[in-house]
Amino acid sequence: MDLLVIGSGAREHTIARALQQSSTVATVYCLPGNPGMQLDGIQTVAIEMTDFAAMIAFAQAKKVAYTIVGPEQPLVAGVVDAFQDAGLAIFGPRKAAAALEGSKTFAKEIMAAAHVPTAAYQTYQTVQAALAALDDVRYPVVIKADGLAAGKGVVIAQNDVSARQTVQAFFEQGVPQLLIEDYLEGEEFSLMALVANNRVYPLPVAQDHKRAFDGDRGPNTGGMGAYCPVPQISDQCVAEAVTTILEPIVATMAERQIPFTGVLYAGLIATQYGVKVIEFNVRFGDPETQVVLPRMTGDWAQVFAQLLKGQIPTLQWQSSGITLGVVVASDGYPTQSTTPFVLPTLQQFAKRNSTFSFASVAEQANQLVSAGGRLYTACYSAETLDQASQQVYRDLAQLALPTTFYRQDIGFRTQVK
CATH class of the missing domain: 3.30.1490.20 (ATP-grasp fold, A domain)
Structure with missing residues (x-):
């Protein structure tokens, strides 16, 4: 079968690569994708994510079995509604349910109705x-x-x-409008779950590093690195989060006639008073996806097919080891953009042991160049965090450019007592 992934970042590169590893998949298209995806033979499609009519026409012409949506913008804009109205299979929440990420006040209202613990807040217009x-x-x-x-x-x-x-x-x-809310102290972690037919299938937890610089300093970013699993978050803590947060949210959405299907991402914090919600997203996290998806030993293409058919997905996970991902960004990120500069060739990336998922890159005169922001994520799986870290940072040092930066301490919180 042929499949379509909507998006252009490292998250979508990771999803497309995972789908392509299935023996049942012939071609994975990524729309619009990026030139770095050529490293894995993913077919990119020059259609903008805002052009629903062209996207639907492409999916119909290629007879894709189903579509996976990566980023939040098309979900909030109603891409799932449009595809389903055209009779196409697509995995993600409809527009009304995507408001869980699109509107922080809506998310707070749903949390209150579901009795889900979160920070106290007020809204101001x-x-x-x-x-x-x-x-x-x-x-x-x-x-x-x-x-x-x-x-x-x-x-x-x-x-x-x-x-x-x-x-x-x-x-x-x-x-x-904006929200002013209490600051919560504790250990943050990301819990993503596949949701279909009002059932929740949690994935292993990851921990993101949102601040730009080492030691959690600097401005917030889209995420500078992640690792999975998170040893300092117990299985009991995760189970509590599923039963007191994810399942009540899905049930409350269903009760309000806004059923949720897709990936439910909970940004959580383990406080001395229990697990609380920092935020909800309605899609795979980035960079968490880059470290969570490789932990699955089964067939991702079949997992999504099962969910879309209303079946229980077959999810099998590595029982040991850890996967580490480090994001490389252009200097100035996240506040300033830089002039495009030439990146190493795809052949140079392919020689490294780490797996590279590309994001904000473009092609000029047959060269891979930067397009500002987060450029790529380097990932490696090993038995210990130290082993994974040594390999990733060795590979990044060999590809280093003076106009890029990356955090040198991804995973440091596993050592914090």
């Missing part, structure tokens, strides 16, 4: 109201822009000056 509220908060405080922000719509303000600057900046950017 004007800069004056938000600034007035800062007179009564305890620092640090979390300020969130309501709506999609590519992982950069959250600021942890340590003091009043920072908080007021953040509020002003968000409203100047045209944010319709």
Whole structure:
């Protein structure tokens, strides 16, 4: 069968590669994809993710068995509704359910209805109201822009000056409203689950590193690296999260006639008072996908086919070892973009032991060049974190460019007591 993946990042590269490893799959198309995907023989398609009509026409012409949606933007815009209305199989939430990520206030309302633990918050529609509220908060405080922000719509303000600057900046950017919520302390982790027919199938947990620089310093990013599994998060903690968070959310959505199908991503924190929700996403995380999907020893193409047929998926996981992923970004990320520069050739990447998933890259004069932001993720699986880390960082050092940077400490929290 032929399959289609919608998106252009390292997450979509990872999904497409995983699907392609199935003996039942002939061709995997990625729309629009990126030139780095050629490394794995993935067929890229020059159609924009906003052009639903062209996407549907392509899927029909190629007779793809089903489509997987990577990023949040097309989901929130209703791509699943459009494909299903055209009679095409597609895995992801419909537009109404995608609001769980598209609107932070909607997510908070669903959490309240489902009695799911999360931080206390207030919503503000004007800069004056938000600034007035800062007179009564305890620092640090979390300020969130309501709506999609590519992982950069959250600021942890340590003091009043920072908080007021953040509020002003968000409203100047045209944010319709923002949330000011309590700061939660504890161990953060990402729990993704496949959801179909109101049943939840959790994947192994991962831990993302959102800050740009070593030691969790610098601005929030879309994610600078991850690892899976997370030894400091117990099986009991994960089981608690599934039964007290994921399952009630799915049940509440169904009760409200907004059934959820797709990938439900919970950004969670294990506090001294139990597991609480930081955020929900309605798709695979990036870079978590790059370290979670390779842990499955079965057939990803069959897993999605089973879910779309209403069957229980066959999920088999590696019982030992760890997978580490490190993101390489252009200098200036996430606040500034740089002039495109030439990257190593795909042949040079292929010589390394790490697996590379490409993101913000382009092709100019038959050369792979940067396109700003996160460029690629390097992943390696080993028995220990140290072994995986040594291999990834050895490979990255051999490919290093003066106009890029990456964190040198991905996985450091496994050592923090």
